[in-house]
Amino acid sequence: MPKVKWLISVCSPRDVLLYTNRSHTDDGRSGAGWVIYLNGTAVRTGRTVRHPVSTAFDAEALALRDGLRDDLSLPAHDLAGKLIVLLNSRESGTP
Numbered sequence: 001m002p003k004v005k006w007l008i009s010v011c012s013p014r015d016v017l018l019y020t021n022r023s024h025t026d027d028g029r030s031g032a033g034w035v036i037y038l039n040g041t042a043v044r045t046g047r048t049v050r051h052p053v054s055t056a057f058d059a060e061a062l063a064l065r066d067g068l069r070d071d072l073s074l075p076a077h078d079l080a081g082k083l084i085v086l087l088n089s090r091e092s093g094t095p
Contacts (some may be wrong), residue, residue, distance in 0.1 A: 004037075007086060013039045014081035016071055020063040021088040022056045025049055030056045031065035038080070044070045060087060080086055 004019050005041035011017055017037040025031055041059050062086065071083065 004035075004086065006024035007084065008037055008040045011040075011084060012081050014079065015084055016080045016082070017065075017084045017086065018071060019068045019086045019088065020060055020067060022060045022063070023058075030054050030059040032056075032059040034063045034069060034070070036074070038074070038076060040083075043074065046070060073090075 004017070007017060018034060019037070020032055020034045020037040022030065027050050031047060031049040033045065035042050036044040044067075046063075046066055048059060048066060062084065074080075
């Protein structure tokens with residue numbers, strides 16, 4: 001989470017930060033979660049667990065999709081500044 005704390009510290013109070021992170025359940029299924037930050041505060045969270053044959057990329061992509069849907073439903077969405085997305089997964093093409 002150090003990347004998230006640093007990014008929150010340099011974001012404008014109006015910016016929305018969507019952070020996703022993948023994981024694996026004890027039974028081997030891929031999963032991912034997301035957090036939406038507005039003005040440095042977590043305002044929405046969610047998670048998804050995929051079928052055992054799904055990849056970490058699948059879970060991360062679905063978490064991104066679901067997090068973006070959540071962002072669009074925020075009452076403050078129309079007043080927000082930038083949308084900044086931080087994917088925490090090498091499988092998704094991020095460092």
